[in-house]
Amino acid sequence: MGRNKKFNQEQVLAEIGKLFVKYGFNATSLDDIVKCTGLLRGSLYSTFGSKQGMFVSALKLSLKGENNQVSWGLLIIAMLEVAPRNNMVRDIVQQWYKENKSANVAELIGLQLLKHGGIIEGGQ
């Protein structure tokens, strides 16, 4: 019983994921997240617990679908900014790596990072 959440969690996580990809983890502020989701801090924190919780949830959701621009972005942000100090994120990425290890995953990661930095061109 009690009230139901009035927002669609997956929709919100998709928005949050796009934000993290655009600015990176540390450079994305809670004010940014509040603005882009339309939710208030209390709702975000009671749902996800912390900023890292928001990232973890967005990452997990994104990895459930097939690899796209957002999931690649979240993966490289995870490896550079989050995984080194968050075991849960490191485990998630490690799991993903195990399942997707192929001859050229490393190369694909590198290409995504080069795109992200605007060093080479790429869709969007």
Add this chain to the structure above:
Amino acid sequence: MGRNKKFNQEQVLAEIGKLFVKYGFNATSLDDIVKCTGLLRGSLYSTFGSKQGMFVSALKLSLKGENNQVSWGLLIIAMLEVAPRNNMVRDIVQQWYKENKSANVAELIGLQLLKHGGIIEGGQ
């Protein structure tokens, strides 16, 4: 005339570079830099102008030598955290990419990022 700087600029930049590699750009605070270099904010700012200036100087210096763990680290941080909003850094990395473009640069970048995130093992 006038006083000479009493610190070795290249030594200081090497320390700063290591810090940036360890924590990333955004997660490295000026207090961190002050502590690790032994310099005070005023000296740092009168020499490098800004935090981004410190990063640019450390990156340039590191790329003058041959590729090592620090220069790889600075490059991936540059691409993910700095280049998207700093044209100078983007140009530096682009220049580096032009000079080092080989069949497997992208793969090397990907491997470095996987190492950085602790996803695969690697020296140190």
Add this chain to the structure above:
DNA sequence: CTCTTTTTTGACCAAACAGTCAAAAATAAA
């Protein structure tokens, strides 16, 4: 020694930060 220029010093600042919480509102269940 004196003069002039430069560096060093560290206190200071406003803005931005992630996170909290008590009260109000909403609603599912009985």
Add this chain to the structure above:
DNA sequence: TTTATTTTTGACTGTTTGGTCAAAAAAGAG
């Protein structure tokens, strides 16, 4: 309708942030 439970709201907090600046100290040049 009442009650129990949940979510929403938004003001609030202490901390940390990158950056500034005037005064003091140092030292090269004459």
